[in-house]
Amino acid sequence: MKTVDVHLGERSYQIEIGRGLLHEAGAKIAPMIRRQRLVVVTEETVAGHHLATLVNGFNAAGITSEVLILPPGEATKSWGPLMQTVEWLLDEKVERGDIVVALGGGVIGDLVGFAAAILRRGVRFVQIPTSLLAQVDSSVGGKTGINAPHGKNLIGAFHQPSLVLADIDVLDTLTGRDFLAGMGEVVKYGALGDFAFFEWLEKNGEALVAGDKDLRAEAVRWSCQMKADIVARDETEQGDRALLNLGHTFCHALEAATEYSDRLLHGEGVAIGCALAFETSAKLGLCSQEDPSRLRALLRANGQKTDLSDIEGDLPDAETLLALMGQDKKVVDGKLRFIMAREIGQTFVTADVPAQDVLSVLKEALKARS
Ligand code: GLY
Secondary structure, three states, rough: OEEEEEEEEOOOOEEEEEEOHHHHHHEEEEEEHHOOOEEEEEHHHHHHHHHHHHHHHHHOOOEEEEEEEEEEOOOHHHHHHHHHHHHHHHOOOOOOOOOEEEEOHHHHHHHHHHHHHHHHHHHHEEEEOOOOHHHOOOOOOOOOEEEOOOOOEEEEEEEEOEEEEEEEEHHHHHHHHHHHHHHHHHHHHHHHHHHHHHHHHHHHHHHHHHOOOOHHHHHHHHHHHHHHHHHHHHOOOOHHHHHHOHHHHHHHHHHHHOOOOOOHHHHHHHHHHHHHHHHHHHOOOOOOOHHHHHHHHHHHHHHOOOOOOOOOOOOOHHHHHHHHHOOOOOOOOOOOOHHHHHEEEEEEEOOOOOHHHHHHHHHHHHHHHO
């Protein structure tokens, strides 16, 4: 088992990464609660795969549990299911000393974390992320929330979990596509801040995608360690934490252009967005021309989406994509902020990216599709 410490003073917690953690969750949470009772919120697909193992482990640890099962999918991250969750937690008489367990991917983690943040002005919660994307990104760092009709993640709170349990075995039930989407966030870490991790992924990426458990655990550990270090420096995203958004301005425009549909999963958009961010950096002379090619080569070797041509169906023109970027949360005083690269593993936040250059990168990327 591997552990990563998130150092946030009295809100510090551990991320445990390893095999069989789902069954051991009860024993790990038991010392953290006074009354041996837990409430679990999950969704139908995840419940079908993993709920029995979790609850059996609770029983073995002498913990009783109640479970709320929500529908799967992004639509669950909205007001209706949030209200349902909060009212269910109140019906279950969850008190300040109790712990709420979020079992699922990013949607469940974000929704349940937010419900825990606002219930009785804040109760503790434990994240048990079941997707690769949630294990390396959304379950760590305390960003919780729901989507608004105006855009994604616009309603929320920073509320840190008390423990994160990343069970590598649960990744076996993901579809190949979902696993590869999570790899978008994994490669992002190497690209944004650690060349050694990037090289490690060049060496081990294909084997870990193929199913090597030790390599998967190491990739999750390395990613979580990088995120923990950044979050410890800048919990509420006043500075460095924005680096975690490498590729996300492009990604959000592509997700909006594909109407947040199955045409493009978030992690796929992150991979393509990272490649476009490096392309833009090279165009501005900030990094070498070889860097975007090397990043694309790694993504391609893993079987990940890399280019706009990997997105099926029509895409709007470059001007429309640029306008969609203007909806991004990172717009400050009307200026888009980008994460640009000096080299692989060296990135920085800047508002000094001429729209004309972004437009020409998008035009070239769109031309390559035809
Ligand atoms: N997913 C980006 C962050 O947690 O800041």
